């Protein structure tokens with residue numbers, strides 16, 4: 362499909378025109394006083410306009426309860442108002458005049474999501490596939506990467522269920538060999554040099570895929586993805602294109618936190634849900650693939666984009682794979698998918714650098730405070746280069762679940778890591794504050 366070169370800002374302007382145009386054309390779609398779109402605006406009457414430079418104003422964009430400190434950005438997003446308003450606008454259009462709103466909106470709205478994602482990632486729109494979650498993206502990618510019987514996949518001991526099981530399913534289906542390597546023993550002491558050395562020592566001439574996770578949700582360790590990419594580039598230099606080791610990254614706990622582009626990361630594929638730290642619509646995600654890496658993948662679900670459909674209608678051979686063609690087809694919960702443009706816009710308006718600084722500032726404050734408390738062991742590295750927003754720790758003589766209970770009693774939401782080895786896990790983000798970090802530390806000290 363020829364994806365139009367919309368910028369985020371032009372889309373946001375255009376989408377209001379689109380809604381307005383439809384309202385006139387088909388009997389006031391979305392203009393009824395009882396419509397969700399109208400309710401979205403009235404629900405915030407009396408509040409100040411959004412000021413992306415002011416953290417209090419950023420927090421006000423979230424309907425999250427204010428009697429609770431929400432340290433759970435690694436789970437699932439609450440929708441900030443610009444995202445919620447876009448969902449309501451699209452839902453109203455779809456509820457009121459389904460077919461015509463779909464026909465009038467689909468191409469432009471989906472192009473706007475890709476344009477927003479591309480601006481955010483520093484990528485090309487056609488390199489981006491739209492999915493429903495990290496898990497869906499990993500499942501589709503790891504099912505579809507061409508790996509010959511004489512080649513193998515290298516992943517790590519630290520990846521989440523979704524990566525391990527996506528490869529286990531693939532292996533059960535076609536017998537592909539999957540090996541795992543440990544990148545550190547003590548997460549708090551993990552260093553970039555050691556991680557790269559351990560990973561590269563496990564890469565062989567048969568390694569076709571290196572499947573890693575940017576920020577480990579079991580320990581909070583952030584992998585030095587660009588250093589890994591550099592090391593793999595050296596190995597790949599002498600290899601034919603279909604022998605290259607492809608670097609695939611589950612990026613869900615780095616996206617929406619770190620101020621980097623896909624070029625900075627240097628990987629071949631980046632898979633992420635956009636409904637955690639990015640605070641995008643629940644049930645959304647992306648797969649970004651380098652333009653020349655998409656040819657290594659086959660789709661499992663037919664795309665619904667016009668060119669693929671046209672090829673089927675006319676009996677033509679398929680054009681080369683890209684992010685658009687990798688996007689699973691069928692109709693979706695479009696009001697959520699299309700509102701992802703506003704989520705990227707929300708972060709870009711605040712500034713990726715400011716989001717990263719705000720998150721790291723709180724995470725560092727939390728780790729330093731925890732390190733001073735007797736009986737507390739911080740699992741996540743103190744080094745900002747080796748950590749992100751996730752902070753994991755243990756308390757002597759107290760189970761992670763008991764610690765959570767103690768925090769919950771005073772209105773702090775965190776979690777226990779969903780791994781065999783369990784720790785308390787806390788996620789400072791743009792919806793939490795340094796004061797809430799201090800309050801958490803006081804509770805733990807008490």
Ligand SMILES: Cc1ncc(COP(=O)(O)O)c(C=O)c1O
Pocket residue numbers: 435436493494495496497520521523574576577578611613614633634635646
């Ligand atoms: C590293 C990692 N990848 C993937 C997931 C799953 O993300 P999603 O809900 O977007 O599939 C999680 C946890 O939810 C995770 O910790």
